[in-house]
Amino acid sequence: MKKLLSASVLLLALPLSLPLSAKVTEFKLDNGLKVIVKQDHRAPVVVSQVWYKVGSSYEPKGITGISHALEHMMFKGTEKLGPGEFSRTISALGGSENAFTSRDYTAYFETIAVEHLERALELEADRMRNLVLDTGEFAKEIDVVKEERRLRTEDKPSGSVFEQFNAVAWRASPYRNPVIGWMGDLENMTVEDLADWYRQWYAPNNATLVVVGDVEPNAVLAMAERHFGPLAPSEIPKLKPPAEPQQAGETCVDVKMPARQPFLIMGYKTPVVGQAKESWEPYALYVLSSVLDGGSSARLARELVRGSGIAASAGASYSAYARLSNMFILSGTPTDGHSVAEVEKALRDAIARLREELIGEAELKRVVTQTVASKVFESDSLFYQAMEIGTLETVGLDWRLADKEIEALKAVTPEQVREVARRYLIDENLTVAVLTPLPIDGKKPRGTAVSGVHHGS
């Protein structure tokens, strides 16, 4: 065991006293498991999360969705526990637990009274290495996963459009595949595929344990040593670096399915923290997204939803933390009497203006103030605090970045915001997906989305 760091982190730079000086401590076990503990002593509870560096962006062709399917099977028993026993044990301790899979990570969590933390860690350590993948259980659970896919994607217009959007936007990046996997891949997935996937990625040296709550770091470390310490590390596969080629023109996809409400998504490929040419770029993009959509006073609400009134809703989002290059996303829903094309034009105009004009100092100040306040508000949630640490660690960054955000945002200038718009928010870099509703009433195509794709502008 080696103690890497113990730092007292002040959450924000406000002229306020902060009685909760949030303390984060980081350890690493000899087998490579990273343990990060954040103290929050407001209530006698704790959130425990185990994060694995594996998700849909790690999946090769043919087995998309396997990380998520494996996540489901992690509740189906180990050498010691029967199917469902993990959940029943945590439940009977008054805890709640679940898991989530994304492009870059798979994570398992328990929220539980602090005196039961050790039992939760014991169970997590057990299923890190001793999962039993039973053929019969898998046959039923993969049906559940297919039902989940039908619920989230097949029958959900926004889900279908987003899936098609990603599939055409990315030529090579694994971000083109849905986290839940393509239905055809789910049909052909076997329990042996899952066993291989589990062997490759589920090991202490590919995981981070994050514990936030009413705990003392050394006590958590001792528990982690007891339960995770004996687990052997593995050789973790090295992924080839992703090579998304430069897009050479706009891409559009028109998704037709039974629906009542048209809408569109637009995405520009953008860099993320850790991979940008210049380190300020992701922060400038974040400011830009907040200038457009940082609340009801931001430009899209003020100009498209109120102002011209052509959009019932319009939004912009950008995530600076990801393993691979990501997209800056715009979306909009037209009001009656206005078309998706009008909303698209208005969104393009809003972007064009950012390429041409400098944002106002007041807009910049508003974004920083909102972020400073949000940091305080977010510390009300144990779960959010753990998510932030886990995400940063698992996409290959450092949890300390969360505490440098304010500083980084304060350093962003209007010129930098205009510069990232000019560099990245350009038509050559753009993908547009539109939902064209087919009638719902009467006998119409059922279920699957019909889509036409064309590349180039």
Add this chain to the structure above:
Amino acid sequence: MAAKHIGIGLVLLAFVTFAQAGPKVQSWQTDTGAKVMFVAAPDLPMVDVRIVFNAGSARDGDLPGLAKFTNAMLSEGAGDWDADALALRVEERGIQLGNGSLRDMAWVSVRSLVEPDVLEVALETVAAVMAEPTFDTEAIARVRQQMQVALRSSLQSPSGIAKRRFFQTLYADHPYAHDPGGDQQSLTAITRDDMVRFHRRYYVGENAVIAIVGAVDRAGAERIAHRVTADLARGDAAPRLPAVPTVSAGELRESFPSSQTHIYVGQGGMARHDPDYFALYVGNHVLGGGALVSTLGEEVRNKRGLSYSVYSYFSPMQVDGPFLMVAQTKNERADEALKVMRETLARFVERGPSEQELEDAKRNLIGGFPLRIASNAKIVEYLAMMGFYDYPLNYLDTVTDKLAAVNVEQVRDAFSRRINALTGIAVIVGG
């Protein structure tokens, strides 16, 4: 992000439970007639205020959607500020303003740092939003459009349709029957006068509960309560709602071009303060209330792989809210899923839970108490609920004992008296 279960958070609000010693709740009345519920939370330099009115869609009258429309207009201009100015003055200070409404409640909420000048702007704005909304005609036209878009969006999902049909069928001409979002006809018909009248009637001190959680002391909380309600008009609390009609069995099938069929099975459930509340609540936790552990989950999902999300709940309201079982499965297996759900319920009603099942459910509910109040955001919602439904201030300290006291015979007895597994309403929407 795809999660294993979507159950978390789904029904927590409907079933607030506390146990052991909860946070210390203080309560008083403002001089404008509003009830205040306060918990001091000194650790974070922030304050949450949530003001709840008995002004949900149960008060819509002949105009479905009126309550929600009125509530949505509050943040579209108030006092001297139009929508732009209002949004800017809160957001440039990092304040978060919210509003919303359901069948029973309508609310306005605000989250602010405790810095005095920031908090003052937050409170001043909330006071104006509640007391002096402008109901600007352009803003009305805009919100009308947004509500129509929301209505269409809900009608493009089989679950949205199924839920609407379920309530319409169960509640017939009761005010709970229609969807809070209204219908196409009423959304066109609602006028500015309707909203002004609704606001004048229901957004009054006597009809309000103010929940406050944050880094202020009692005196500070009294100032906050006074500040946000000082301008509220005086009036009367909303009258009692009519009793819920008795609806016999029925099965309603509607075709929808989807790959899954959504199933809603249920009947009338219970109201707040129902004498069977704890027996039904704990019993349902065994049947289908536990997020990852329940009899329905075992039968429908784990044993048969029929459904991703399957659960049951009671939604206790001012008068009897529904009891509902929900699942969705591919069209080919819809009849099988419906049969399993009905049989599972029938067996549960007949036999009740086993000793072990009941014990585990109680341990989950009692042991999980600290988690349910582990943040200011959660506490403020619970305070608002307690104030709205007139729970005693020591409620938090009594619930553990009440949960612990529930036994198998009480659950079996309550379910057999209250839930008729052979009747009830089934709404089935899919391809």
